Amino acid sequence: MNVIFEKIYIFDILSKQAFTTKFEEGLNVVTSSSIDGTDRGKSVLLRSLYHVLGADAYFDKKWKNEDKVYLLEFRIDSKKYFIYRHKRVFKIFDSLLNIIFQTSSRNELSEFLSSLWSFVLFLPNKKTEKLEIAPPAYTYVMNFIDQDKYDGTNFNSFKNLTQYSNFKPYVIYSQLGIYDRQYFERVNQKQNIQDKIKESELKYEKSNEMKEKTSLLLGNVIVPENIKELEKELSIRSKEYNELLKSMNELRFGLTNLRNEKFELEVALNQIKKFKNNKEKEIRSILKQDICPECHSVISDTTDLRSKRYNSIEDSMHIGDSIYEDLEKVKHKIKSAESSYIGLSERMESYKKNINITKNEIDNYASYIGLNNLYKSLNDDMFSEYQIQTELNDRLEIIEEKLKKVAEDKANLNKKYYEMIDKLVLKFGLNELEESQYKSVIRVFCSSGSNKPISTVIWYFTLNNLKKYYDRDSLSLPMVLDSPKNAEMDYDKEQALIEYILEEAPNYSQLIFSSIGFNPKDFRYDGNIKIIELNNSKYQLLDEKTYCENEELLELVINLQLI
Numbered sequence: 323m324n325v326i327f328e329k330i331y332i333f334d335i336l337s338k339q340a341f342t343t344k345f346e347e348g349l350n351v352v353t354s355s356s357i358d359g360t361d362r363g364k365s366v367l368l369r370s371l372y373h374v375l376g377a378d379a380y381f382d383k384k385w386k387n388e389d390k391v392y393l394l395e396f397r398i399d400s401k402k403y404f405i406y407r408h409k410r411v412f413k414i415f416d417s418l419l420n421i422i423f424q425t426s427s428r429n430e431l432s433e434f435l436s437s438l439w440s441f442v443l444f445l446p447n448k449k450t451e452k453l454e455i456a457p458p459a460y461t462y463v464m465n466f467i468d469q470d471k472y473d474g475t476n477f478n479s480f481k482n483l484t485q486y487s488n489f490k491p492y493v494i495y496s497q498l499g500i501y502d503r504q505y506f507e508r509v510n511q512k513q514n515i516q517d518k519i520k521e522s523e524l525k526y527e528k529s530n531e532m533k534e535k536t537s538l539l540l541g542n543v544i545v546p547e548n549i550k551e552l553e554k555e556l557s558i559r560s561k562e563y564n565e566l567l568k569s570m571n572e573l574r575f576g577l578t579n580l581r582n583e584k585f586e587l588e589v590a591l592n593q594i595k596k597f598k599n600n601k602e603k604e605i606r607s608i609l610k611q612d613i614c615p616e617c618h619s620v621i622s623d624t625t626d627l628r629s630k631r632y633n634s635i636e637d638s639m640h641i642g643d644s645i646y647e648d649l650e651k652v653k654h655k656i657k658s659a660e661s662s663y664i665g666l667s668e669r670m671e672s673y674k675k676n677i678n679i680t681k682n683e684i685d686n687y688a689s690y691i692g693l694n695n696l697y698k699s700l701n702d703d704m705f706s707e708y709q710i711q712t713e714l715n716d717r718l719e720i721i722e723e724k725l726k727k728v729a730e731d732k733a734n735l736n737k738k739y740y741e742m743i744d745k746l747v748l749k750f751g752l753n754e755l756e757e758s759q760y761k762s763v764i765r766v767f768c769s770s771g772s773n774k775p776i777s778t779v780i781w782y783f784t785l786n787n788l789k790k791y792y793d794r795d796s797l798s799l800p801m802v803l804d805s806p807k808n809a810e811m812d813y814d815k816e817q818a819l820i821e822y823i824l825e826e827a828p829n830y831s832q833l834i835f836s837s838i839g840f841n842p843k844d845f846r847y848d849g850n851i852k853i854i855e856l857n858n859s860k861y862q863l864l865d866e867k868t869y870c871e872n873e874e875l876l877e878l879v880i881n882l883q884l885i
Contacts, residue, residue, distance in 0.1 A: 350832065376459065393407075469806075806820075
């Protein structure tokens with residue numbers, strides 16, 4: 323499918339000036355005087371061609387682009403269209419200037435243009451990585467070189483191309499027919515499947531780890547037959563346990579009282595002993611000194627004093643025996659109570675053990691049921707993940723087999739690319755380039771100095787020749803070269819580059835390039851050359867006369883709106 327530029331209109335709606343020129347199929351050369359032909363608007367004209375189609379060209383600051391309206395008349399095979407651009411607004415008209423499309427979205431413009439020329443380029447979004455229709459500029463990058471962008475194997479003749487990461491291989495392999503929508507979808511599918519496989523493998527490993535732990539736990543569990551009977555038994559034992567606990571509390575309270583009583587009796591008995599010892603001490607003192615222990619006076623007869631103390635001693639002994647007897651009774655009661663308490667404690671421990679066993683059996687039963695269900699669930703999960711992985715790997719194998727074919731196609735293409743570039747490297751004597759730099763279409767190379775434009779042009783031409791070699795029915799866009807000559811070029815190299823461009827021109831339905839002082843007589847070319855010579859003043863590409871002649875057309879395309 324061939325696209326041919328037929329006529330371009332450039333309007334300045336503020337200064338009311340315009341420019342228009344026609345192009346023909348085949349070779350077109352935009353030129354100006356070799357003596358003083360700079361700044362006549364050659365670059366503006368050539369930049370406008372793909373700019374109006376939706377790319378963003380690098381215009382000079384003096385060129386007030388916001389004031390410009392562009393209108394391009396072009397043909398796709400035998401069908402004629404017009405495309406309009408003002409700032410970010412695009413309109414497309416049929417051959418009778420009926421509006422058929424309007425948008426301010428580059429992606430929508432791409433989608434509509436793709437329906438006209440049966441080619442669409444997809445790129446993965448930088449943020450979401452999802453495929454989307456690329457803006458129009460990416461369709462044109464192989465067909466336009468800006469005069470300031472002759473720097474080897476890089477696409478940078480349009481603005482804002484970096485909105486997609488590493489777009490170069492995607493664009494080249496898409497343009498050359500290796501990548502298509504199916505390829506990108508398969509790449510996405512492969513990545514998604516690999517992510518799902520990893521996710522499934524992780525789930526499988528976690529389930530397997532839990533299953534092994536659960537298996538160990540199940541190996542130590544005693545499983546009762548009837549949990550309801552266990553619950554009844556636990557209730558009965560709990561009742562007996564509570565009654566026993568009550569008895570023990572009562573016994574413990576009585577035992578505490580007995581121990582307190584024993585302590586009080588022991589204290590009283592000790593006091594009696596002290597009282598008896600004290601009285602005996604007084605008697606010995608009276609017998610020895612005949613002195614009254616109360617008033618400390620000398621007494622001739624101590625019989626009465628000693629008699630009273632003997633009576634006190636005798637009374638204390640009687641009381642002490644009584645206390646001792648009570649103490650022995652209390653001790654016996656304590657011993658009996660302690661024995662009973664020990665017996666109750668042993669029974670209590672037995673009940674506790676029995677209750678705990680029953681509780682453990684209930685817990686074990688519940689644990690077993692839960693663990694057994696968990697074990698079964700984990701087994702099911704693992705089997706499910708295994709099935710998922712099997713299915714995903716089968717799908718992945720099919721996709722990889724199809725992608726393998728793409729890899730083979732790329733290898734064959736790169737082999738052909740190397741052969742073509744290598745011949746041109748020898749032809750132009752680009753000795754600074756190493757073979758490793760052009761083993762693949764996506765590798766970067768660039769000659770230095772005066773060879774830079776040559777290395778750039780041969781790369782662009784080679785890509786387009788490969789495109790036609792592998793698919794003659796692919797979309798063929800006009801090749802536009804803005805001033806390929808370099809200021810450092812000597813005459814011989816300049817001539818060699820122009821001759822090479824002319825040699826390649828028949829490979830394109832339309833080739834447009836600009837060159838100061840171009841004279842077709844200086845070159846051998848068998849075909850027709852459309853010469854567009856700019857004789858206007860410097861920086862005066864547009865004029866009022868052209869505006870007036872085409873004002874009616876301008877008003878028509880501006881005012882027509884798609885409802």
